[in-house]
Amino acid sequence: MQGLVNLVNDLALAMAWLLPMACYIAAWIAFLTGTWGLWQQRQPQNPFVGRPWVPWIGIVLSGVFATFDRILTKSTTSAGLDTQVSLGASVTGYTEATTGSVISGTGPEDAILSIVSDFALFFEMFGAWAAFMAVVTWNASATGKTNRSKLSCLIQFVFGVILLNPVKEATWILSHWTTSG
């Protein structure tokens, strides 16, 4: 089991390093395509006839990608999760479970919280990637490159944000099955 936790958290660290790189590339691609879209609007083959706002979406989204960690922090604040998302230039491990031992805890609630805590970084990185892909897909939907609805992108973003504080949510859910009663 410890090997599984180590492996999953190592994968989460890999995702943590790759996401800022993906954000950087997505930022300049969004800016380039957005600005190029503005130029295309003065061309006979303008692909955004009747939708002059589409290139501007790309330019604004370039800023969203460039500060995606801050956007996630704002989103978690809106969701009441109180998770601060930031970027660091050093390898960081993950916080091991502090809610109690799986075996010696006061009940199954402690065991579940310990397991969720051990896998928390993976949940958080998966959520961040899901939110990132939701924004990318939303931009592709706006420019007509995919048929996905914008509502489905919004729902994916919301579910990604929900994953950013799994321990708090597990605590919320487990509070419905309190052992004190």
Added chain:
Amino acid sequence: MNLSRTGTPSAARLTRLVTQRAGYRQRAVTALGTLAVPILISGHALAQSATGSANGIGAQMQATAQEGLTAGGFVAAACMYVAAFICFIGGVWAAWQSRNEQNRSPGKVGMAIAGIVLCGLFATGPQWINKAANTASGGSATVGTQAQAYQFTSGS
């Protein structure tokens, strides 16, 4: 007629019948119980002391991300350089065409202005991405050409 098999079955026979019928389930329970024994004995086996490996996949991705950022930065600069060049040439050509008696049209004037303005926009792309970042999030851009990793500080 032999009636010996129609009587009430013995307890041992009943147990055997049930075992044969639910064989897989019983074997699965036995296997799970056997697997659970080491966990119960070791107590803290569930990653209580797990730490990230400095030589694992996660650390390796730092180098990969740095390579991607360096390459991505150069490609972005090249693309914006070319786009600025195209917009400038296109804008100046449209301006020239707009004053040409054979091809004069109001649209060419707008194209000329757009081309020259967009040339400046492409030439200073990073600054405009930073402005877009301020518009979108209220702060400067956080990603750059140095590899960084996401970190989460969660309130509980």
